[in-house]
Amino acid sequence: MAHLQVSSIDVAELTRQLGQWTRTHDTLARSLSDALVQLMDAGLLPAGSRLPSQRELAATLGTARGTVVSAYDFLQREGYVTARQGSGFWVRSDSARGRSRMGARMFAFTSNSADWIDLSSGALPASSGVAAAIAALGRNDLDPYLPTDGYFPMGLPGLRRQIAAHYTRDGLPTQPNEILVTSGAQQAVWLAAAAFAGVGVTVLVEEPGYRGGLEAFAATGATVEGIRVVNGGIDVDLVRQLGPKAQVLYCQTSIHNPTGATMASNARRELAEVINHYGILTVEDTVARDLVLAATAPAPVLAGLVDPELLVTIGTASKLFWGGLRIGWVVGTEKHLRAILQCKRPIDLAASPLNQLITAHLLDSAAQARRERQLSLAKSLEATEAIVHEIFPDWTWERPHGGSGLWVDTKLDAVALTETAKRVGVLLAPGPSFSSYRGLRSKLRLPIWHEADVLSEGLGAIAGAFPH
Known part of the structure; x- marks a missing residue:
């Protein structure tokens, strides 16, 4: 902690x-x-x-x-x-x-060279349906919006209906007025942090946790307390201990970034009971819930277990379809969405109507996209594990339940390893990036979706340059 x-x-x-x-x-x-x-x-x-x-x-x-x-x-x-x-x-x-202060992760994105092998990001290429959805966009889609100024701060009504229906099909009854569309899930996380955290607020986060979320909450001046992840999820006993002094919890119980684990059902129920008992406002990041490697349904979440007045859920089109759409969303009560909208208006009048229309089309094919991602990631995981075993046989990891990354224990100083990698044109994401106290120095998050020859070339170059 x-x-x-x-x-x-x-x-x-x-x-x-x-x-x-x-x-x-x-x-x-x-x-x-x-x-x-x-x-x-x-x-x-x-x-x-x-x-x-x-x-x-x-x-x-x-x-x-x-x-x-x-x-x-x-x-x-x-x-x-x-x-x-x-x-x-x-x-x-x-x-x-x-x-x-710009987050270091965002600064890093602006300075990457195209000729490098980037093994630092788990962002996926577009799924097969994206090009067709873009091509299918026509006058009938655009005509209702062209006479307007194009600004819909809460999101296009049609997309909000589609997102609500998407959740309802998954067994999570949701209404369109419970949806606020954002310019990507990263913006949604930052807006939630800005709306609900700040100086004097204690925020509980996972250790390790999503690095963009850690930066967002730290940037508000809040006291950020890291709680270890055990058996696939945040340590509920520690949350219970800190519950009386915590105002906000930021977590991922579906598919966790960076570990790729999912929280056990009984532990998720226990966590929900603690949240409800202490009245902790919980921001659940569910962006990877669709990226399951074996199950037939998306990973379960806290919705339905936690009092809606205490829950804000973040979702995205990036993982299932394409990050280039820059469409994310927040699910919450009217009070929650109003607070987030107040933070959103000064920096972003509205997400792109074109991208929202494309996303609305794509949500009709969510089931096919899930199956496509599952098949592709499962195949890539097999290849990635074989390559890592061959080049770095001492590295170990727990096989993920989902997501697009492998959380590796290198048994080395992963920060020094990352510096060596830079010198041979390879970018890595070491453990301290995912730590609330800059720990986890032997850990490394590797993407699993790269072509085998690219991954082999990158890791091979590092192995040849790093003294071990």
């Missing part, structure tokens, strides 16, 4: 933010200092934060200590950091310029 601290910059988090810092024509020291300046200018290294020690950063980056010494000296000369005797280097207040 732990909560995020922001006074010192964790070395694992910093190396993730640095991204592809060595891929320049400058010296390593200048490349490192330039990358650190970019992070400060972006507001990712907040004023008053202490940088990792020179020795620690050099060891993690796999570079000479002199490289880090030279980079820090440059930052000090240029006024970006100040050195304090016996306590290291600190970011100066006038270097951060008061910018809003």
